[in-house]
Amino acid sequence: MKNVDLLIIGGGSAGLAAAAAAYDEGIRDILIVERSDYLGGILHQCIHNGFGLHRYKEELTGPEYARRSIEEVEKKNIPCLLHAFAISASADRIVTVVSPETGLLRIQAKAIVLAMGCRERSRGALMIPGTRPAGVITAGAAQKYLNLQGYLPGKEAVILGSGDIGLIMARQLVLEGIKVKEVVELMPFSSGLTRNIVQCLNDYNIPLSLSSTVIEIKGRSRVTGVVVAKVDENRKPVPGTEREISCDTLMISAGLIPENELSRSAGIRMSRSTQGAVVDQNLQTSIDGVFACGNVLHVHDLVDYVSMEGEAAGRNAARYLKGAARQGGFDRCIEVKEGPGVGALVPQYVDLSAAEGKIEFRFRPRGRYTGSEAVLLSGDEKIAAKRELIFTPGEMCTMSVDAAKLKNAQALRVEIRPVGQGVQE
Amino acid sequence: MxxxxxxxxxxxxxxxxxxxxxxxxxxxxxxxxxxxxxxxxxxxxxxxxxxxxxxxxxxxxxxxxxxxxxxxxxxxxxKVPFERSGTMVIATNEEEMEEVRRLHECGLRNEVETLVLDRPALLERWPDMGKGVVGALFCPSGGMVxxxxxxxxxxxxxxxxxxxxxxxxxxxxxxxxxxxxxxxxxxxxxxxxxxxxxxxxxxxxxxxxxxxxxxxKIVPRFGSHLVMDREFIPWVDTTITQTPTKLASGGHTKGMGIMPSVDGTVILGTDAEDYTDPDDVATTRRSIDRIVDYFKTFWKHLPISAVYPEFPVSGVITAYGGLRPHPDxxxxxxxxxxxxxxxxxxxxxxxxxxxxxxxxxxxxxxxxxxxLSAKKKADYKPGREVLPTFRTMTDEEKSRAIAKNSDYARIVCRCEQVTEAEIRDAIRRPVGARTVSAVKMRTRAGMGRCQGGFCQSRVVEILCEELGLTPLEVTQSGGESFILTGSCCEHSFPEADEEEKA
Incomplete structure (x- = not known):
């Protein structure tokens, strides 16, 4: 058994930021466990730019952003175990890891930061009917083949999902010589940034079909086509609107899911809304001394926010190690509930005894709302509000609230509601 | 000859x-x-x-x-995982209970032990059984493989x-x-x-x-199944099906059921629909919807509904189709x-x-x-040689396995925790894996919740290393089912070529 003060599981953006922040708080006995043979996580295959605008005030590519995070950790000489896979964790913070270097290793940690990231929703999870040919691929897998291994996953593609990843991959496929026939989006709007719709689709004359979905995959060896249909307001295909598009590739970019199998093995309480751990404002889970951050906690839109959340988790873990953070689960916490229009809310609890400075509430709007505001309510009393020109599911919303304002709060709730004549679109 | x-x-x-x-x-x-x-x-x-x-x-x-x-x-x-986890037919009314008793009688004639359980007896072992379940037939010798x-x-x-x-x-x-x-x-x-x-x-x-x-005449009779993630298996300890129904087109189906797979996932299915194409195993919206809709209603009868009150559709990781050869x-x-x-x-x-x-x-x-008046072989070898499954080992066994073969410390498929050692073994064994799908069938790499999103590229690399292929030659399941269609550097830029010529 190896002992360590702070164990960080995952060497991507969240884990690296957590390690660096904990170090800055004076913690020295840190170990990062990373399953790949390099640090930086998924960023290495995201060779497009647009990263770092918030954190570094400049526009970086994924690998450049990763390099900066890695250098922080290298400068501080924080130990990393690469090609190391955490196979299970227990409630008393013992994590079992396997790696070629160490064999099977049990690590007893005083504090843990969970930073395992997320996975992509697959064709299977979407239950798209049809045959099972080669050529059905998720955007991330396609990115890996293209950008890390140098292979083309197809010649003619239809893309399902118009979030930012789908849009950016549409452009990249074109640049690699792959014909993108169409991007298909289930919702009546794209959840991607407007600049991505312009720069990745419009500039390349790629059609975007809204309120549509792929209802069947065809082809027995390799994909030969997909059937696309319009959907009604309940997202059910409308009979009679089917059309077949011939292609050899269906690229799926239809959402990310936090990867919490390790958290579940430790018995950490999970949220059905975020599919991540339930946490308080210090990102501490139901198990004392175990913190979660980044895409394993809830799916973020920008890596900058992942890093910032990682830093917060690292700082809070350091405070815990110094005896200054919550002990005893959520017993003394008050719950924060999702009201109308609000999904994937973090944190789900506020520990009033440890509440100081600003508390950040992050969530995803459930639909598109204009003329609306997000409000934090204690009972019926409005504690804080935030207005946006538009709320949309593609963009994570952050509400920053003075902890002092929550002193006498009870039964907190976040909701999106109309301002004056504001109406839901 | x-x-x-x-x-x-x-x-x-x-x-x-x-x-x-x-x-x-x-x-x-x-x-x-x-x-x-x-x-x-x-x-x-x-x-x-x-x-x-x-x-x-x-x-x-x-x-x-x-x-x-x-x-x-x-x-x-x-060395094949098998569990006698039992099979159960539940009854939600007296008419179905009548069928349960008929099945029990039929079992006696086939010399198969079954137990007719009334509600109190059922609750003794399955206290969370849904309120609408009046009784059940339990067959202890049933199981899963x-x-x-x-x-x-x-x-x-x-x-x-x-x-x-x-x-x-x-x-x-x-x-x-x-x-x-x-x-x-x-x-x-x-x-x-x-x-x-x-x-x-x-x-x-x-x-x-x-x-x-x-x-x-053989009628290809189609049915779909859904597979649910491992997180549900703790609440599914035996197969539970509805009472069987006769099919209008002849024969019968054991009806819809929920099954604890030996690999730790949960299987839901199946329906029955007569086809003509003997190879058409494509899933259909109709068939998937039939199963989803059925379980939206049936779910409340199951013990798992005490933990997940509604059928968690988002827990489905994949669907598959199959054809039973139904004889006339x-x-x-x-x-x-x-x-x-x-x-x-x-x-x-x-x-x-x-x-x-x-x-x-x-x-x-x-x-x-x-x-053929054949004689028994003197050198017949029973069993098969297969590397043990990493996922089901104890920590001590894992340590020993890694010490013997360090490829066991390289996890390729995260979701199913399949190691490089198992994948190489699957390729090297008799009738060895030659395709991505064959690796999956032998090791479960790519069969978990991410469905190969993370590990497929590594599986392709290992197939190449073992078989001396290039990635462009690797197929998902033989024939023309190539995973990749070219190299990034093999671009042709027709416009640029034209300019050069000019």
């Missing part, structure tokens, strides 16, 4: 090959798929049926009961005893030539053989009707065709075919060995 040629490497073909591999015979197995176990034996409910329900005296009843009794020894010998692991293991055992497998080899014609049979494959290959065993699943009628006047005679067709000497059928092997298959193989093996 072959002694025995078996058409099809599903459960019956594999079991027959394995039974005959004990004898000094030359045996060939023809499989049209890119891997063994490519048809009905691959996409089914994975249930090992007790055998209480087939009509007494039928082949279905006889071979189901015999097959079920073989499973403990068979799976131990072949991984169907393709079983069939692949039987093939490996046969192969290590000299049986030759011809993959991507579709039999087309069987004809009598003098006193032997000539089987011609689609690609022109010719196999002369003393005995033919027709285990061709949904195509078995084609070959029988080529050689025999005792004609029959409504019973398994087993044995020598009456007017075609040395042509044996194992045809119409629909449910409970997976359970019956091993017994059918033994039965045919014995008949054929006698017919």
């Amino acid at each position: 072959w002694d025995v040629l078996i058409i099809g490497s599903g459960v019956c073909g594999a079991a027959t090959a394995r039974a005959l591999a004990r004898y000094d015979l030359s045996i060939a197995v023809l499989e049209k798929g890119s891997d063994v176990c490519y048809g009905a034996s691959r996409g089914n409910s994975a249930m090992v049926h007790g055998g209480y329900d087939p009509d007494p005296g039928t082949n279905k009843a006889i071979f189901n009961v015999l097959g079920n009794r073989m499973f403990d020894d068979l799976c131990a010998e072949l 991984c169907p393709y692991t079983l069939v692949i293991a039987m093939c490996e055992n046969a192969a290590r005893n000299g049986v030759e497998f011809f993959l991507n080899c579709e039999a087309e014609k069987v004809e009598r030539v003098e006193d032997f049979w000539r089987v011609t494959a689609k690609d022109g290959k010719v196999f002369d053989t003393r005995v033919v065993v027709n285990c061709a699943g949904t195509c078995a009628d084609v070959f029988n009707n080529q050689v025999s006047e005792d004609r029959f 005679r409504d019973d398994f067709i087993i044995g020598e065709a009456p007017d075609a000497a040395n042509f044996f059928n194992a045809a119409g092997i629909e449910s409970p075919g997976l359970t019956a298959g091993p017994a059918i193989g033994e039965h045919l093996g014995k008949l054929i060995a006698e017919r």
Whole structure:
């Protein structure tokens, strides 16, 4: 058994930021466990730019952003175990890891930061009917083949999902010589940034079909086509609107899911809304001394926010190690509930005894709302509000609230509601 | 000249090959798929049926009961995961309870033990059983196996005893030539053989009707299954199905059920729909919706509803389709065709075919060995050599496995925790994996919640390393099913070329 003060599981953006922040708080006995043979996580295959605008005030590519995070950790000489896979964790913070270097290793940690990231929703999870040919691929897998291994996953593609990843991959496929026939989006709007719709689709004359979905995959060896249909307001295909598009590739970019199998093995309480751990404002889970951050906690839109959340988790873990953070689960916490229009809310609890400075509430709007505001309510009393020109599911919303304002709060709730004549679109 | 040629490497073909591999015979197995176990034996409910329900005296009843009794020894010998987790039929009203009692009576005649449980008795063991459940039939000898692991293991055992497998080899014609049979494959290959065993699943009628006047018809009967993530398995400890229903088109289905797979996922299914294409296993919206809609209602009866009150559709990780070969005679067709000497059928092997298959193989093996006056081999090797599964080892076993083979410390498939050691072993074993799908069938790499999103590229690399391929040659499942279509550096820029020329 190896002992360590702070164990960080995952060497991507969240884990690296957590390690660096904990170090800055004076913690020295840190170990990062990373399953790949390099640090930086998924960023290495995201060779497009647009990263770092918030954190570094400049526009970086994924690998450049990763390099900066890695250098922080290298400068501080924080130990990393690469090609190391955490196979299970227990409630008393013992994590079992396997790696070629160490064999099977049990690590007893005083504090843990969970930073395992997320996975992509697959064709299977979407239950798209049809045959099972080669050529059905998720955007991330396609990115890996293209950008890390140098292979083309197809010649003619239809893309399902118009979030930012789908849009950016549409452009990249074109640049690699792959014909993108169409991007298909289930919702009546794209959840991607407007600049991505312009720069990745419009500039390349790629059609975007809204309120549509792929209802069947065809082809027995390799994909030969997909059937696309319009959907009604309940997202059910409308009979009679089917059309077949011939292609050899269906690229799926239809959402990310936090990867919490390790958290579940430790018995950490999970949220059905975020599919991540339930946490308080210090990102501490139901198990004392175990913190979660980044895409394993809830799916973020920008890596900058992942890093910032990682830093917060690292700082809070350091405070815990110094005896200054919550002990005893959520017993003394008050719950924060999702009201109308609000999904994937973090944190789900506020520990009033440890509440100081600003508390950040992050969530995803459930639909598109204009003329609306997000409000934090204690009972019926409005504690804080935030207005946006538009709320949309593609963009994570952050509400920053003075902890002092929550002193006498009870039964907190976040909701999106109309301002004056504001109406839901 | 072959002694025995078996058409099809599903459960019956594999079991027959394995039974005959004990004898000094030359045996060939023809499989049209890119891997063994490519048809009905691959996409089914994975249930090992007790055998209480087939009509007494039928082949279905006889071979189901015999097959079920073989499973403990068979799976131990072949290192195949198998669990007698029991099967249960629940009743939600008195009419269904009547059917439960009828099934119990039927079980008595088939010599299969079942228990009729009223609600209090049911609650003793399953306290969370839904409020609407009035009683149930429980069959303790029922269980679950991984169907393709079983069939692949039987093939490996046969192969290590000299049986030759011809993959991507579709039999087309069987004809009598003098006193032997000539089987011609689609690609022109010719196999002369003393005995033919027709285990061709949904195509078995084609070959029988080529050689025999005792004609029959096989209807490909389609059904889908959904697979749910591991997180639900703690609340699914036995198979629970609705009371069976008769189908208007003949035969019956055991109806919809929820099954704890031996690999730790949960299987839901299945429906029944008659097709004409014997190879069309594509899932359909209609079929998936039928299962989803059914479970939205049925869910409340299940013990798991105490933890997940609604059917968690988002917990589904994939769907698969399969075809059962339904015979127009409504019973398994087993044995020598009456007017075609040395042509044996194992045809119409629909449910409970997976359970019956091993017994059918033994039965045919014995008949054929006698017919050919075959002698037992002195050097017959039972079992198979396979590296143990990392995921199911204890920590101590994992440590030891890594110490012996450091590839065990390299996890390739995160979701199913499959290591590089297991993947390389799957490629190196007899009838070894040659495709991404064949690796998946042997190791579960790519079968978990991410469905290969993370690990497929590494599996492609390992296949290349082991088989001396380039990534562009690797297929998902043989033929033209290439995973990749080119290299990034092989660009042609027509416009640039034009400019250069100008």
